[in-house]
Amino acid sequence: xxxxxxxxxxxxxxxxxxxxxxxxxxxxxxxxxxxxxxxxxxxxxxxxxxxxxxxxxxxxxxxxxxxxxxxxxxxxxxxxxxxxxxxxxxxxxxxxxxxxxxxxxxxxxxxxxxxxxxxxxxxxxxxxxxxxxxxxxxxxxxxxxxxxxxxxxxxxxxxxxxxxxxxxxxxxxxx
Amino acid sequence: xxxxxxxxxxxxxxxxxxxxxxxxxxxxxxxxxxxxxxxxxxxxxxxxxxxxxxxxxxxxxxxxxxxxxxxxxxxxxxxxxxxxxxxxxxxxxxxxxxxxxxxxxxxxxxxxxxxxxxxxxxxxxxxxxxxxxxxxxxxxxxxxxxxxxxxxxxxxxxxxxxxxxxxxxxxxxxxxxxxxxxxxxxxxxxxxxxxxxxxxxxxxxxxxxxxxxxxxxxxxxxxxxxxxxxxxxxxxxxxxxxxxxxxxxxxxxxxxxxxxxxxxxxxxxxxxxxxxxxxxxxxxxxxxxxxxxxxxxxxxxxxxxxxxxxxxxxxxxxxxxxxxxxxxxxxxxxxxxxxxxxxxxxxxxxxxxxxxxxxxxxxxxxxxxxxxxxxxxxxxxxxxxxxxxxxxxxxxxxxxxxxxxxxxxxxxxxxxxxxxxxxxxxxxxxxxxxxxxxxxxxxxxxxxxxxxxxxxxxxxxxxxxxxxxxxxxxxxxxxxxxxxxxxxxxxxxxxxxxxxxxxxxxxxxxxxxxxxxxxxxxxxxxxxxxxxxxxxxxxxxxxxxxxxxxxxxxxxxxxxxxxxxxxxxxxxxxxxxxxxxxxxxxxxxxxxxxxxxxxxxxxxxxxxxxxxxxxxxxxxxxxxxxxxxxxxxxxxxxxxxxxxxxxxxxxxxxxxxxxxxxxxxxxxxxxxxxxxxxxxxxxxxxxxxxxxxxxxxxxxxxxxxxxxxxxxxxxxxxxxxxxxxxxxxxxxxxxxxxxxxxxxxxxxxxxxxxxxxxxxxxxxxxxxxxxxxxxxxxxxxx
Numbered sequence: 001x002x003x004x005x006x007x008x009x010x011x012x013x014x015x016x017x018x019x020x021x022x023x024x025x026x027x028x029x030x031x032x033x034x035x036x037x038x039x040x041x042x043x044x045x046x047x048x049x050x051x052x053x054x055x056x057x058x059x060x061x062x063x064x065x066x067x068x069x070x071x072x073x074x075x076x077x078x079x080x081x082x083x084x085x086x087x088x089x090x091x092x093x094x095x096x097x098x099x100x101x102x103x104x105x106x107x108x109x110x111x112x113x114x115x116x117x118x119x120x121x122x123x124x125x126x127x128x129x130x131x132x133x134x135x136x137x138x139x140x141x142x143x144x145x146x147x148x149x150x151x152x153x154x155x156x157x158x159x160x161x162x163x164x165x166x167x168x169x170x171x172x173x174x175x
Numbered sequence: 176x177x178x179x180x181x182x183x184x185x186x187x188x189x190x191x192x193x194x195x196x197x198x199x200x201x202x203x204x205x206x207x208x209x210x211x212x213x214x215x216x217x218x219x220x221x222x223x224x225x226x227x228x229x230x231x232x233x234x235x236x237x238x239x240x241x242x243x244x245x246x247x248x249x250x251x252x253x254x255x256x257x258x259x260x261x262x263x264x265x266x267x268x269x270x271x272x273x274x275x276x277x278x279x280x281x282x283x284x285x286x287x288x289x290x291x292x293x294x295x296x297x298x299x300x301x302x303x304x305x306x307x308x309x310x311x312x313x314x315x316x317x318x319x320x321x322x323x324x325x326x327x328x329x330x331x332x333x334x335x336x337x338x339x340x341x342x343x344x345x346x347x348x349x350x351x352x353x354x355x356x357x358x359x360x361x362x363x364x365x366x367x368x369x370x371x372x373x374x375x376x377x378x379x380x381x382x383x384x385x386x387x388x389x390x391x392x393x394x395x396x397x398x399x400x401x402x403x404x405x406x407x408x409x410x411x412x413x414x415x416x417x418x419x420x421x422x423x424x425x426x427x428x429x430x431x432x433x434x435x436x437x438x439x440x441x442x443x444x445x446x447x448x449x450x451x452x453x454x455x456x457x458x459x460x461x462x463x464x465x466x467x468x469x470x471x472x473x474x475x476x477x478x479x480x481x482x483x484x485x486x487x488x489x490x491x492x493x494x495x496x497x498x499x500x501x502x503x504x505x506x507x508x509x510x511x512x513x514x515x516x517x518x519x520x521x522x523x524x525x526x527x528x529x530x531x532x533x534x535x536x537x538x539x540x541x542x543x544x545x546x547x548x549x550x551x552x553x554x555x556x557x558x559x560x561x562x563x564x565x566x567x568x569x570x571x572x573x574x575x576x577x578x579x580x581x582x583x584x585x586x587x588x589x590x591x592x593x594x595x596x597x598x599x600x601x602x603x604x605x606x607x608x609x610x611x612x613x614x615x616x617x618x619x620x621x622x623x624x625x626x627x628x629x630x631x632x633x634x635x636x637x638x639x640x641x642x643x644x645x646x647x648x649x650x651x652x653x654x655x656x657x658x659x660x661x662x663x664x665x666x667x668x669x670x671x672x673x674x675x676x677x678x679x680x681x682x683x684x685x686x687x688x689x690x691x692x693x694x695x696x697x698x699x700x701x702x703x704x705x706x707x708x709x710x711x712x713x714x715x716x717x718x719x720x721x722x723x724x725x726x727x728x729x730x731x732x733x734x735x736x737x738x739x740x741x742x743x744x745x746x747x748x749x750x751x752x753x754x755x756x757x758x759x760x761x762x763x764x765x766x767x768x769x770x771x772x773x774x775x776x777x778x779x780x781x782x783x784x785x786x787x788x789x790x791x792x793x794x795x796x797x798x799x800x801x802x803x804x805x806x807x808x809x810x811x812x813x814x815x816x817x818x819x820x821x822x823x824x825x826x827x828x829x830x831x832x833x834x835x836x837x838x839x840x841x842x843x844x845x846x847x848x849x850x851x852x853x854x855x856x857x858x859x860x861x862x863x864x865x866x867x868x869x870x871x872x873x874x875x876x877x878x879x880x881x882x883x884x885x886x887x888x889x890x891x892x893x894x895x896x897x898x899x900x901x902x903x904x905x906x907x908x909x910x911x912x913x914x915x916x917x918x919x920x921x922x923x924x925x926x927x928x929x930x931x932x933x934x935x936x937x938x939x940x941x942x943x944x945x946x947x948x949x950x951x952x953x954x955x956x957x
Contacts, residue, residue: 003293022293038202039195041420043369044453048876051369079195092193096185099841102849103675104192105199105369105420126889133884137876139369139421140675142848142913143884 008068012037013081021068028052030068031078039079039108043137050136053109053116054078058167060116062109062135079108082115082170089169090156091115091149100149102140110136114150118166123154177756179684179694183841186680187694188673197418200373203388205446208375209238210292211436212299213449214285215459216277219311219530219869220324223275223304226285231301236294239443240302241286241435243272250438251404253431253494256396256648257501262338264646267327267528269494271404271431271438277306278326278493279530280871281458286435288447311530311869315490316467318529326493326528333528335491338504341521341584347482351473355556361544361918362939363465363490363863364856365879366537370420371451372460374433376440384411385441389433392422392672393712396497396649398704400429405437412437416702419674423853424536426674427714428461428497457874462863463537465490466503470548472517478562478570482519483583485511485548491526492533498714499535500526505645506541506633509584513549514593514631514807515571520583530869536714538853539911542632543918550628550919554926555935564923565606568629569594579802579900586633588805589907595895596831597629600809603891604829609813617931622816623826624928627809628920634908635720635804635901636711651717652799654709655725657686657733659792661779663772665690665697667729670710671722672702676846676910678718681838682726685904689730691757691771716806716908719838724902725798731903732794737774740792743785744769744777804899806907808832810851810916812924821947823859823925830892830916835899835907843909847892850913856882857914858921862940880940929953 005020012035019034031037031054040063043049052063055077083089091111094100101107110133117124117132124132129150130143138146157169191197228240252268272283285302289295312318312326318333326333348354374389385407391397394414402409419426432449440447451459467488474480489503508522539546553571557564572593573580580588606625613623636642639650656668667686671678679699687694700706710722734754741759742749745767752759759774761767769777774792777783781790813827830847837843860880864872873879898905918939925941926934932953937945 025293032201037195038199039197041199041370042201043371043420044876046453046875046877048881049369049453079193083194085190085194088190088193095193096189099186099845101189101192102677102845103369103419103421104188104197107192108195111193127885130885130887137369137881137883139367139423139853139881140849141845142850142852142882142890143887144848144890145845147884 006069008072010071010073011075013077023067023069025068026064027066027068027071028063031063037078037080041105041108043106048137049106050113051106051109053112053136055112055115060113077170079111090153091166093156094149094153098148098152099145100141106136106138110138110146115166115170118154122165178688180688180838182839184680184684184694184839186677186842187683188677188679199370199418199420200375200388200390201450203375203417203448205377208446208448209288209290209443210295211286211288211439211447211449212295213283213432214287214299214302215455216273216280216282216284218277218306218308219280219313220309221277221306222309223273223277223284224307225305227303228285230303231287231298234294234298234301236290237287237298238290239288241272241439243270243274246272247274250434253404253429253434254400255495255499256400256497257499257646258648259336259338259500259504259646262336262504264336264500265330266495267330269431271434279532280869281532282493283431286439288439288443313529313531313865313867313869315488315527315529318527319525326530330528335495335526335528336500338508338524340508343482343484343519343521347519348473351481352475353556353559354471354473355552355559356471357552357555357936359468359470359548359551360938361464361466361468361547363462363534364537364861365457365462365863366423366425367881368421368423368425371453371456372426372430372432373450374436375446375448376436377446378440378444380444384413385437386413386415387433387437388415388417390419390426391416392426392674392714394672394702394704395670395710396712397429397433399649401434401437404434414704416672422674423538424463424540424714425460428535453876454874457879458532458871461496461533461535463534464544465534466544468544468548470552472552472556474556476560478560478567480515480517480556480571483511483517485522487522487524489524489526490529490531490534492529492531494533496533496535498540499533501645501647502536502541507545509586510542510545510633511549512582512584513546514573514629515549516573517571517583531865538850538914540715542911543854543915546628546630546632546915547919550630551922554923564627568627587802588631589802589899589901590897591631591805591807592897593629593807595897596808596833599893599895600811600829600831604811604827622818622928624814624816624924626812626920626922626924626927628916628923629809630916631805631807632911632915633803633805634716634911635800636715636717637803638801639799649711651711652797653711653721653725654797655729656793656795657729659733659775661776663692663696663775665692666700667697667726668700668707669722669726670707671718672713676713676718677842681719681842682723684838685723685726686730689727689734691755716910719904719906720804720899720902720908721798721800723838723904723906724800725796727903728796728798729794732796733792736792737771737778739785739788740774740777741769800901802901804835804901804907806832806834806909806912808912808916810920812920814924814928816925816928816946818950821943821950823941823946825888828888828890830890830913831895832909832912833895833897834909834912836896836905837894838906840894843894844892846909847913848890850911851890851917852882852887854914854917855921858918858939859941933957
């Protein structure tokens with residue numbers, strides 16, 4: 001395989017982005033180093049920790065398991081694209097309200113994974129939330145307040161008055 | 176008076192982290208920045224015969240390669256910062272890169288610097304090192320034996336230190352009605368913060384200043400030690416800790432890598448960045464625990480313990496790390512009696528060099544080990560005399576009336592009421608009913624176990640004079656400045672080093688109450704040695720007790736000065752001024768008042784200050800507490816074991832902790848949950864494993880089991896509040912209580928469940944295989 005750089009195009013957080021990348025470059029590195037989206041973090045080399053989880057074409061994906069070139073033409077959403085300080089996504093509000101984060105390093109990935117979970121299963125039981133967290137590791141919280149944060153996010157979405165999925169809430173925030 | 180201390184405020188730290196705008200070390204991008212990678216030894220013990228870097232240097236993008244020989248005489252060795260006295264300590268400081276011998280898998284051999292991180296990793300494989308492999312010493316007891324390979328030729332029998340404290344009159348054990356012995360291995364684990372270690376050096380040639388961004392729990396200690404190692408003035412070395420993804424003790428240490436990055440940036444006069452890989456972290460970042468603890472207690476048939484004798488054989492790894500020597504000695508050996516009034520105690524600790532990664536403080540640092548052995552042996556003692564372990568605990572507790580209580584090793588526990596959290600925990604779980612249910616279920620063949628841990632731990636380091644007496648190479652006071660701007664808004668500085676604990680919130684709550692201003696008016700600065708004058712960092716659950724104490728005192732000084740200015744303006748004496756909710760009022764004269772913001776402007780404009788008063792409104796305090804703090808509590812665990820598979824199900828987890836005054840119950844609970852997850856992790860899943868050749872067998876998250884969400888039931892945690900008399904807030908520490916308490920609570924529950932099989936102990940971690948084998952063995956013996 002050649003290390004010659006290729007042009008990679010993708011829609012990231014609703015914007016057309018393109019940058020040069022070696023074919024072997026991981027999507028996680030592409031987002032962080034080439035596009036400057038450093039909210040996505042890297043916590044291991046073996047795809048266990050899930051800190052780098054993003055949405056690719058609507059599904060939660062560990063961005064260290066994908067090459068940037070594989071995501072060419074895709075629609076990618078990172079933590080920077082789900083909400084702002086003034087207009088947080090329900091999952092972000094839930095994490096803030098319920099102390100779902102301590103150091104904040106795994107948080108972006110955990111939130112993206114939970115958006116993926118809620119999209120597939122909008123009303124998970126506590127057990128289903130805990131199972132849904134299988135792909136991520138948090139060393140700080142003992143997970144309890146992460147579970148509460150997800151439950152809070154579900155409540156916030158339910159109380160918003162209009163049926164909205166976690167994924168739709170992303171679009172709402174962006175527009 | 177409105178107050179925010181004691182309320183569950185949301186954290187100030189969170190919004191930026193939630194929207195992905197945190198600024199962690201790997202997010203740093205500087206113009207002209209180069210990327211460093213470190214070649215690490217694949218052998219536990221070997222001579223370096225030659226290093227050939229020719230091919231690697233030809234690889235595209237490579238700028239420079241340093242070997243140990245290149246750096247000899249140019250960069251110092253990395254010292255330990257805890258030189259425990261009176262134990263014949265033999266310190267063998269580590270060269271930042273090995274010169275002629277590697278001593279553990281992960282020991283640094285060369286540093287390669289390239290323009291791009293992919294190019295750097297490509298080239299690293301082209302460095303050709305010829306090794307002569309030597310026999311390693313791996314296991315600490317084997318390493319002490321005659322004829323074992325020597326890690327350092329100068330250190331006989333690999334004994335790095337031999338420490339003793341306490342003596343027990345000989346007749347105590349000879350005449351005791353009951354003597355119970357056991358040997359426990361508190362296995363080696365990896366702190367595993369989700370962000371690995373990192374360093375970015377940025378040397379400024381024109382001024383000779385070096386800015387070092389790095390992952391550290393104690394930036395001022397890093398500055399102090401690295402200024403010596405690098406030969407640079409402390410005044411020209413700025414250490415900045417950006418947002419940091421956890422520490423847990425693993426980022427206390429001053430490591431070779433940070434020194435190397437600083438050196439390279441100065442040498443190349445360009446910024447240099449090094450980010451540790453996770454597999455690298457497992458071999459190059461300090462591990463915790465690995466202590467073999469032989470314990471023996473004497474007591475009477477009616478349940479009173481009279482003596483405890485402990486021998487700890489601690490695996491220190493290849494070098495003595497920053498805090499390493501203090502962990503199995505001071506932290507462990509003075510706490511072996513736990514919460515119990517045992518009149519006689521002695522501890523002997525061997526610190527042993529081995530060809531493994533150095534061990535250092537890991538969440539709890541010595542106290543989880545001390546708690547483990549006493550909480551385990553008290554259960555075995557109870558079983559031996561046929562008493563409920565609960566009753567034995569109650570019978571031996573240091574009584575409430577005895578506080579401040581001096582334990583057998585001479586430590587003075589600041590305050591305590593051990594029955595209080597115990598009573599609460601028993602009520603929550605309905606202990607008597609539970610024991611009856613357990614009995615019934617046992618008849619049905621179900622293995623239910625109930626485990627207690629009524630712990631106390633030493634934390635909140637501490638009085639500096641004591642630190643000096645126990646060989647700590649530094650002070651342990653704290654510092655804070657509360658600076659009031661003309662608008663009345665506040666910038667405050669503190670020397671603790673938050674990385675998830677939420678100090679900006681909890682310290683902010685303290686300042687908000689003291690000054691009567693909103694939380695939003697207060698911003699805290701931490702983790703920058705140029706902004707914060709001094710501090711000793713965050714470890715040993717000291718931040719609230721010591722750092723919070725300094726913040727509280729600094730805020731008091733602001734109020735004291737502001738009161739004088741208000742009195743001057745209102746033309747009354749200071750005694751006539753009362754300060755409430757941010758307003759200075761003349762007592763008994765409604766309407767004669769000044770707001771905090773008005774006084775802030777007066778102080779800063781200095782148009783009309785009391786005679787002789789200096790301008791500005793700023794309080795600074797240096798707080799050196801008179802004693803450590805001793806949080807305590809009761810954890811109760813209920814497990815059910817599947818006897819066909821050996822699988823353990825955690826049914827319930829009750830934690831009642833007494834950490835003195837709780838500033839923010841939400842963040843305090845977060846600390847408890849996280850601590851418990853790590854302690855339960857040690858008991859059930861985690862373990863660093865070396866084979867006999869010293870190869871690291873658990874070097875990724877595929878081989879090292881990190882606790883996951885589905886492993887846990889909901890933790891039922893609450894607090895009781897027994898204030899500490901040794902700091903202004905009355906707070907103790909909360910960060911390590913969960914880890915300290917939970918390890919024996921889980922093990923006691925599991926051993927209790929397996930009582931029908933005559934099982935008294937199982938090695939951690941409690942894998943289903945080990946449990947299943949223990950059951951099979953028990954059945955055979957029955």
